[in-house]
Structure formats: C-alpha cells, structure tokens
Amino acid sequence: MKRSTSIISSLTSIIILMTSVAGAQYYFGQNKIQYSQFDWQVLSTEHLDIYFYPQEREIAETAAQMAEESYTYLQAKFNFTVEKKIPFIVYSSPVFFEQTNVYPGLLPENVAGFTEFSKQRVVIPYNGSMSDFAHVIRHEMVHVFTFQKIEYVCKVHGHKNMAAPPLWFTEGVAEYWSAGWDNEADMFMRDMAISGRITPVGNLYSIAGTFMMYKVGQSILKFLGETYGDDKLTDLFDNWWKGADFESILKETYGKKFGELGEEWEYSLKKKYYPYIQRQELPDRQAEKLTRDGINLKPAVFLKDTKHGRQEFVAFKTYRMGYSIIAEMPLDGEKAKYNTLIKGGRSEQFESLHFNETGMDANSDGLLAFVSKNQENDALYIYDTRRHKVIDKIKDESLVALLSPSWSPEGKRIVFEGINRGGRSDLYLYQVDSRRLARLTDDIYADRTPAFSNSDNLIAFSSDRVTGGLQGTRNLFVYDLGSQEISQLTSGAQIDDSPIWTAAGDRIIFSSDRNGAMNLYVIDGVTNGHRTISQLTDFVTGAFDPVLARNDSLVIFTAFQDMSYHIYKMPIPAEPIAIESDSIGPSGNWQIADSWTTPKLAGESSQGSVKYRPRFSFDIAQSAVAYDAVAGSMGGLQFALTDILGNHQYYFLLYNTATTREAFLKSFNFGASYFNRSRRLNWGVGTFHFYDEYSDDYYGYVEERNYGGVLMGSYPISKYRRFESALYLRRIEKNTLLPNAPRSTNATMLLSYVKDTSIWEPTGPIEGTRLNITVSQAIDITKIKRFYSGYNIDLRKYLRLGKVSAYAARVMYFHSTGEDPQRYYLGGSWSLRGYPRRYFYGRNLLLVNNELRFPLINDLYIGLPIGDMRLQAIRGALFFDVGDAWEDKFDRLYGSVGFGFRVALGYFTVLRFDFARRTDFRSFGNHYNFDFFFGWNF
Numbered sequence: 012m013k014r015s016t017s018i019i020s021s022l023t024s025i026i027i028l029m030t031s032v033a034g035a036q037y038y039f040g041q042n043k044i045q046y047s048q049f050d051w052q053v054l055s056t057e058h059l060d061i062y063f064y065p066q067e068r069e070i071a072e073t074a075a076q077m078a079e080e081s082y083t084y085l086q087a088k089f090n091f092t093v094e095k096k097i098p099f100i101v102y103s104s105p106v107f108f109e110q111t112n113v114y115p116g117l118l119p120e121n122v123a124g125f126t127e128f129s130k131q132r133v134v135i136p137y138n139g140s141m142s143d144f145a146h147v148i149r150h151e152m153v154h155v156f157t158f159q160k161i162e163y164v165c166k167v168h169g170h171k172n173m174a175a176p177p178l179w180f181t182e183g184v185a186e187y188w189s190a191g192w193d194n195e196a197d198m199f200m201r202d203m204a205i206s207g208r209i210t211p212v213g214n215l216y217s218i219a220g221t222f223m224m225y226k227v228g229q230s231i232l233k234f235l236g237e238t239y240g241d242d243k244l245t246d247l248f249d250n251w252w253k254g255a256d257f258e259s260i261l262k263e264t265y266g267k268k269f270g271e272l273g274e275e276w277e278y279s280l281k282k283k284y285y286p287y288i289q290r291q292e293l294p295d296r297q298a299e300k301l302t303r304d305g306i307n308l309k310p311a312v313f314l315k316d317t318k319h320g321r322q323e324f325v326a327f328k329t330y331r332m333g334y335s336i337i338a339e340m341p342l343d344g345e346k347a348k349y350n351t352l353i354k355g356g357r358s359e360q361f362e363s364l365h366f367n368e369t370g371m372d373a374n375s376d377g378l379l380a381f382v383s384k385n386q387e388n389d390a391l392y393i394y395d396t397r398r399h400k401v402i403d404k405i406k407d408e409s410l411v412a413l414l415s416p417s418w419s420p421e422g423k424r425i426v427f428e429g430i431n432r433g434g435r436s437d438l439y440l441y442q443v444d445s446r447r448l449a450r451l452t453d454d455i456y457a458d459r460t461p462a463f464s465n466s467d468n469l470i471a472f473s474s475d476r477v478t479g480g481l482q483g484t485r486n487l488f489v490y491d492l493g494s495q496e497i498s499q500l501t502s503g504a505q506i507d508d509s510p511i512w513t514a515a516g517d518r519i520i521f522s523s524d525r526n527g528a529m530n531l532y533v534i535d536g537v538t539n540g541h542r543t544i545s546q547l548t549d550f551v552t553g554a555f556d557p558v559l560a561r562n563d564s565l566v567i568f569t570a571f572q573d574m575s576y577h578i579y580k581m582p583i584p585a586e587p588i589a590i591e592s593d594s595i596g597p598s599g600n601w602q603i604a605d606s607w608t609t610p611k612l613a614g615e616s617s618q619g620s621v622k623y624r625p626r627f628s629f630d631i632a633q634s635a636v637a638y639d640a641v642a643g644s645m646g647g648l649q650f651a652l653t654d655i656l657g658n659h660q661y662y663f664l665l666y667n668t669a670t671t672r673e674a675f676l677k678s679f680n681f682g683a684s685y686f687n688r689s690r691r692l693n694w695g696v697g698t699f700h701f702y703d704e705y706s707d708d709y710y711g712y713v714e715e716r717n718y719g720g721v722l723m724g725s726y727p728i729s730k731y732r733r734f735e736s737a738l739y740l741r742r743i744e745k746n747t748l749l750p751n752a753p754r755s756t757n758a759t760m761l762l763s764y765v766k767d768t769s770i771w772e773p774t775g776p777i778e779g780t781r782l783n784i785t786v787s788q789a790i791d792i793t794k795i796k797r798f799y800s801g802y803n804i805d806l807r808k809y810l811r812l813g814k815v816s817a818y819a820a821r822v823m824y825f826h827s828t829g830e831d832p833q834r835y836y837l838g839g840s841w842s843l844r845g846y847p848r849r850y851f852y853g854r855n856l857l858l859v860n861n862e863l864r865f866p867l868i869n870d871l872y873i874g875l876p877i878g879d880m881r882l883q884a885i886r887g888a889l890f891f892d893v894g895d896a897w898e899d900k901f902d903r904l905y906g907s908v909g910f911g912f913r914v915a916l917g918y919f920t921v922l923r924f925d926f927a928r929r930t931d932f933r934s935f936g937n938h939y940n941f942d943f944f945f946g947w948n949f
C-alpha cells in the first residue's frame with residue numbers, strides 16, 4: 012500500500028493526544044489543574060453512590076438526603092424506576108468542582124453541575140447555599156431520569172432509532188421539575204415579551220446553549236403543564252418510541268404541531284405580561300442609563316482627582332470582548348468614555364473576576380476592593396484608582412472563595428463573605444494595617460453581601476438563616492461587632508439582598524423580589540426601633556446592586572432591560588412608596604431556633620461509607636476516522652476505559668494498513684496507554700507498534716516499522732502555561748531504495764514549554780498569545796550516538812481591533828539534524844497559502860503568516876424544505892504569507908497574498924475558502940489559486 016507520507020508520526024501523536032490533559036491541550040490549549048488531592052470515599056444509599064472526601068462529609072450526607080428525596084419525587088413524575096445506582100460526585104466548592112476529571116475539558120465558570128451520560132455520573136459543587144444545592148441536585152436528577160426513561164421506552168418497544176431530545180427540552184424539563192418558577196425566570200420572560208423579543212419555537216436553535224434557552228424551555232413546559240396538564244409530559248416520555256423525531260412525538264402526545272403549540276405559548280406570554288406596562292415602569296423610563304454596550308453590573312462609587320477637581324466615578328464590571336473587565340466611568344456615564352482598570356481571564360493574577368457572583372467596594376481614598384481567582388483560591392485585591400495599580404493582595408489558604416467585600420467608613424477594615432474548604436459560608440473581617448483576619452459567623456447558613464454602617468460597629472447582610480431558607484428565602488440581618496449578636500431586619504418569603512447604609516446610619520437601601528420582580532427598597536429607622544419599609548423603584552424587569560452617590564441623593568444600580576444588564580442612576584424619591592410593615596423582622600437577637608437545620612440522611616437509609624477504589628468501565632468504543640493535512644485519511648478502532656472519577660484512564664487504538672491478506676499481521680498497528688490525572692503532575696505510559704508503506708520526497712519508497720514504549724508528563728504552571736515532556740524508547744526500521752537506510756534503537760526525549768492566553772470567537776483565536784517551544788533529542792542507544800535533534804518554535808499573536816476583528820501573526824521555525832532528521836512539509840490552507848500541500852519539503856522550515864480578520868455576516872438564515880439552516884460567524888480575511896522549507900542550503904523565500912472567507916459550522920468545524928497569488932518577490936503569479944479546507948484559524 013502506498014501513501015504520500017507516513018502515518019506513523021501522526022499515530023504516535025494520537026497516542027499522546029488521547030492521554031493528554033485534554034484534547035485541546037495538545038500543542039496549544041489552556042490547563043485544567045488538579046491543585047488538591049482528595050481522599051475519596053463512597054457513601055451508599057438505596058439508589059445512590061455518593062462520592063465525597065472527609066472535609067465535606069456533612070455536605071455529602073445532605074446531598075444524599077436531597078437526592079433520595081428527588082428520586083422519590085421523580086419516580087412518580089416519570090412513572091419510572093432507575094434500576095442501577097446513580098453515581099453522585101460531590102465537591103464542597105466550585106473551586107474543586109472545576110478540577111474534576113469526569114469532564115476532560117475546562118468547565119465554564121457558570122456551570123453549576125452536570126450529568127455525564129455515558130456512565131450516568133452526576134457531578135455537582137456546593138456553593139454555600141443549601142437552596143441552590145437542592146435545586147442543582149434535582150435538576151441533574153431530572154437529566155438522569157430523562158435519558159434512562161427514553162432509552163428504556165425505546166428498548167421495550169424495539170425502537171432502535173431513538174429520537175434525540177432537543178437541548179431546550181432537556182434543560183427546560185430539568186428546570187421545570189426542579190426549580191419551580193422563580194423571579195429570575197419571570198424577569199427574563201417579562202422582558203422578552205414586553206420588548207417584543209420572544210423567540211419563536213421554530214428558532215429555538217438560535218439560543219441553543221445560552222442561559223435564555225434554559226428559561227425559555229422552562230417557560231414552554233410550564234405553559235404546557237398549566238394548559239394541558241402535567242400528566243401529558245409524562246405521556247410524552249411514554250410515547251417516545253412512536254416518533255422518528257421530537258416534533259412527531261410532541262404531536263402524538265398533544266395532538267397539535269409544535270408550531271401551533273408555540274403560537275399558543277407566545278400568546279399566553281403577551282396576555283400575561285403586557286398588562287404589567289400599565290402599572291409598572293421600565294428602567295430607562297425612570298432612570299438614566301449610564302452604560303451602552305455589553306453586559307454591565309456590580310457598580311461601586313469612588314472619588315477621583317481630575318483637572319476639574321475631585322469628582323465621583325463609578326467602577327463596574329463589564330463583559331464585551333469575550334472576557335470580563337473592571338472599568339471606570341464618570342458619574343455622567345459611559346458617553347464620557349470609560350477606562351479599563353483590570354482585565355479578567357487574561358493573566359495568572361486575575362484568572363477570573365467572578366463576573367456576576369461578587370460585587371466590589373471603594374473607600375474614600377479611592378481604593379477599590381475586588382475579588383479574583385488566583386491559582387486555586389480566590390484573592391482579595393486592593394486597587395488604587397488614582398495610581399492605577401494593585402497595592403495589596405490578601406489571600407488565606409483556608410478560604411477557597413471570597414465574595415462581596417465592603418469597606419468600613421474609616422477605610423481600615425474590610426468585611427466579606429468567605430467559603431472554607433468544607434463549603435461553609437460565613438462573614439470575615441480583615442484588618443488592613445495589621446493584616447489580621449477574624450471570622451464573624453460560624454454556622455451552616457449562607458451569609459452574603461455584607462455592608463458596614465457609618466456608625467462603624469454594625470454590619471448589615473443577607474442570609475438564609477430563616478424558616479424558608481431551604482426554599483431560597485433570604486432576609487436582612489445586622490451583626491453588632493461590639494456585642495457579636497445578630498438581629499433580624501426583615502422577614503417574609505422573599506429574597507432581600509445587597510443592603511447599603513446611608514451616611515445618616517439609620518437607613519438601608521436594598522433590593523428585594525417581594526413584589527415579584529427584584530426592585531429597590533429602603534428601611535428607615537434601622538437602629539431606633541421604629542422601622543418602616545418603602546419602595547424606591549417599581550420596574551417590570553428588575554433592579555439590583557444599589558450604591559449611593561452625591562451625598563446619598565443618587566442611587567446607582569444594575570437593571571435588566573432589552574435582554575441585558577446595564578448600570579443606571581436615579582434620584583432617591585423624596586417620598587418613596589410606603590408598603591405594609593409586617594415584613595419587619597422580629598425584635599430581639601436572632602436565635603438558631605428561628606431557622607432550619609441541615610437535612611441529613613436518616614440512619615436506616617444509609618448503607619455506610621467505604622474508601623474509594625477505582626473500578627473501570629468503557630467511556631467510548633467506536634470506529635474512528637481522521638484526516639490529516641499531511642498524512643491523509645486514517646481509520647481504525649479506538650476505545651477508552653476510565654474510573655468513576657476520571658482520574659485513571661486507559662486508551663487503546665487499533666489500525667491496519669495491509670492491502671493483502673499476507674500482509675495483515677505485519678501491517679497491524681496498535682497503541683495502548685495509561686494516564687494518571689489525580690495530581691497536578693499528570694503522567695502517562697504507553698506502548699505502540701506502527702507499520703506503514705509510503706512514498707517520501709527524500710527516500711522515495713519506504714517501508715517503516717516503529718515500535719516501543721513512551722513515558723509522558725505534563726506539569727501546569729498556571730491555567731495559561733505548562734511544561735510537557737515525553738520519553739520514547741523505540742525501535743525504528745526503514746527499508747528504502749537508497750543504501751544505508753536508517754535503523755536504530757533509540758531513546759527520544761521531548762521537552763516543551765507551552766503558553767496560551769488566547770480568546771476565541773467561532774472561527775478561531777482573536778486576542779492573546781500562543782507559544783510552543785519544543786526541543787527533541789534522539790540517541791541511538793546501540794551505537795551511543797545522536798540519531799536526530801529537533802528545535803521547534805511556534806509563536807502566534809492576536810491583536811484585537813474590534814469585537815470580532817483582529818490582526819493575527821504567526822512565526823514558525825523548525826530545524827532538525829542527525830542521521831535521520833525529521834522533515835517537514837509546507838503549503839496549503841494551514842501554512843503557506845496559494846501553494847499545494849506538501850509543495851515544500853525539508854529538515855528546515857520557516858513560515859510567517861500575517862492576517863487581517865474581520866466580520867462579514869454574523870448570522871445568516873437559509874430557508875430549506877426541511878427547515879431553516881443557520882450559519883454563524885461568516886468572516887473575511889486578508890493575508891500575506893512568507894516561508895520556505897529546505898534541506899541544507901537556504902535558497903530563497905516564497906510568499907503569497909490573497910483573501911479568504913471563513914464559515915463556522917457551530918462548534919463542529921470551520922469551512923475555509925482561500926484565494927491566493929504566489930510570489931517569489933521578483934514577480935507575482937498571474938492568477939489566484941483556490942484552496943478549500945476545514946479547520947479553525949491559526
């Protein structure tokens with residue numbers, strides 16, 4: 012069998028790729044780091060195996076109780092029993108959850124839990140709130156029941172082609188049967204209806220994967236349940252075997268087409284929400300909008316010296332360019348320009364600003380206190396807004412998460428919410444001068460958004476330490492630093508949040524959903540015993556995060572409208588709307604008897620716990636077909652075995668290149684490898700045998716056999732940088748038409764340094780830096796001499812010019828020497844455009860790419876008989892490439908100029924169309940060479 016080049020190097024790379032930290036981390040990619048090592052144990056119940064570590068035993072027992080309750084509830088809802096025990100992996104913090112190996116890639120920060128379907132594993136973190144924990148547990152349990160019920164129904168009825176449920180449905184039913192209908196869901200649907208942005212059911216794919224998809228799906232199923240009865244949803248699962256697709260199953264169950272049901276749903280939304288406009292306001296009708304683009308929230312007001320004297324500025328978080336930043340703007344708003352203070356997700360120091368999770372605060376000296384993830388734990392930073400620099404970093408290794416810092420009036424202390432390694436959420440007080448940290452509360456309740464009073468000894472905060480706390484209720488409380496006592500300010504089955512004291516010290520402004528939507532309220536008489544509550548805003552959508560300005564005459568806040576969050580300001584009404592006073596908290600100090608206790612699994616329901624022992628099962632077993640720009644097409648069989656936690660992984664690859672029966676055995680290719688990902692240093696071992704026959708531009712016809720073993724390692728320095736290494740011990744045998752064909756038994760060492768800070772848009776990187784430096788040395792251990800050496804550098808830089816436009820540059824230099832040096836091909840869509848693939852060949856390679864990337868069409872809908880097809884992110888490119896590959900003597904550089912188009916096919920791939928004219932820098936070619944290929948931009 013003949014091939015244009017060897018598949019052996021490609022297959023060897025696949026062995027490393029399969030066992031790397033993640034597929035995307037091979038060559039480039041960012042790192043998932045296992046900072047902590049856990050002593051895993053297993054708690055068995057009637058229907059679950061709970062995987063936990065000792066520090067979180069209390070949380071694991073709570074998870075077991077909540078999950079068993081959910082099992083009983085969903086067993087009735089689905090009219091179905093899950094036979095096998097459900098693996099339930101619990102983490103005491105999102106920080107630890109992000110390190111899980113159940114999912115191989117990097118988890119987005121906003122993922123609150125997930126269900127892995129090949130082994131039906133449920134993986135969830137505890138974020139300090141019991142009500143959130145219960146919600147996520149039931150949400151993921153719905154996923155387990157959904158897919159097992161569908162699979163069971165189709166199997167019983169012999170229906171082999173199971174219809175895939177759409178994502179909006181699986182997430183919608185998980186929300187509908189777990190969360191109920193809360194103010195957040197209602198806010199999104201109110202705004203969608205009133206702004207005329209209801210997504211028709213025929214276009215639900217346009218919001219696939221977004222937060223809106225969850226709420227729209229939940230809203231559709233809520234409508235169907237209220238209109239046709241919840242039992243119809245159970246019937247829908249029972250009817251799954253009757254249809255070839257989801258819409259036919261829906262019609263079989265409800266007797267109407269999906270489009271008809273969708274029209275009824277849209278009409279119900281308009282009928283429900285349009286009357287709200289008559290009695291409530293929209294934020295931009297009552298307040299002045301300060302920000303314009305993106306998503307903006309969490310304002311903080313501070314004083315700053317300007318050429319016009321000392322003025323008030325607003326610091327805020329904004330998300331516009333694919334990552335979050337902290338910015339500042341004048342009190343007049345963004346129209347007077349905003350400045351970037353801190354970029355999140357772009358460096359090791361500020362790995363994540365926890366965009367919508369934590370607020371900020373500034374003192375009278377213009378020192379801004381904010382939180383960012385730094386390595387494993389959060390750090391509290393103090394930023395000088397006048398000198399534009401970070402002046403302090405506070406980090407306590409016992410606290411994995413910090414939230415919502417608040418300065419004391421004199422600017423010497425900071426109070427914040429801290430979450431320890433066991434998952435407990437409490438209030439902490441930090442003394443700036445002495446750098447001492449004190450814990451103020453110490454219990455199971457979630458204490459959030461603290462704020463100092465001007466009297467210097469009172470701290471207001473929001474907490475679920477109330478009777479309805481397990482159902483999501485949070486009221487306001489006051490902690491007295493002198494007496495260390497807690498008193499309750501508000502009561503009622505609502506969420507009261509984000510208190511802020513006025514300068515007078517007897518008034519608190521806060522946000523609450525007591526009228527259905529989050530709005531701003533004020534409590535007067537906080538300390539004098541004659542408390543009254545009044546309403547400051549009455550918005551249809553919602554208002555959050557209040558702060559004060561101009562001597563408490565203005566309130567700055569976040570509001571939701573037109574499907575986005577923005578910063579607004581408005582004068583505080585002289586006579587706010589008075590409301591009933593029965594929501595005032597009880598007098599006297601708060602007692603634990605006034606609240607709830609942690610749900611625990613009853614003793615008879617627990618089957619005890621044992622130390623975790625890895626047990627392996629299939630993750631994947633399938634045929635595999637791949638295409639490489641150099642090696643061509645490849646195919647074979649691959650399968651993987653992993654343990655429940657994903658820490659121990661076995662990969663196997665089988666492939667044959669024989670063209671005759673006689674050559675079958677000698678042409679058999681295989682690879683087997685093991686990888687251990689339980690620690691920060693990920694390591695693996697493997698063995699392989701590869702054989703191929705191919706044509707080579709240097710040797711001509713080649714028969715090559717390559718077999719041996721490999722030891723691999725990867726050590727991440729941070730999320731963005733790592734070292735990688737591999738040590739091969741292998742036998743290489745080549746038969747060629749030339750004399751002295753290379754044969755050796757060699758030891759090959761590769762060492763790489765990798766950096767990747769890139770930000771991507773659908774067609775490829777658009778901002779940041781990517782760098783790979785690799786050195787390789789192969790020694791013939793039978794002759795004790797060098798077999799080959801390799802030195803490779805690949806540097807890529809992306810300079811952002813706009814939201815989806817950039818200048819991209821790449822410089823690559825590869826060099827190899829020795830008895831059998833590595834040789835490189837150059838040419839084609841991914842390298843030197845305008846030239847055929849493999850046009851240049853040699854042991855030295857130089858390539859420089861320059862590309863201007865710009866948007867053409869963001870969304871293109873094409874009507875087809877089977878439905879609309881949506882193409883996202885159609886981009887244009889202008890490029891200038893320079894390069895060459897040579898053996899011993901460098902001749903000259905070759906180049907090309909041209910233009911191209913990129914069409915993203917979702918997250919699957921990108922179609923690349925390039926038109927290039929060649930040049931030898933003496934003249935240009937007289938026509939454009941067209942090249943079509945698949946793949947993301949370099």
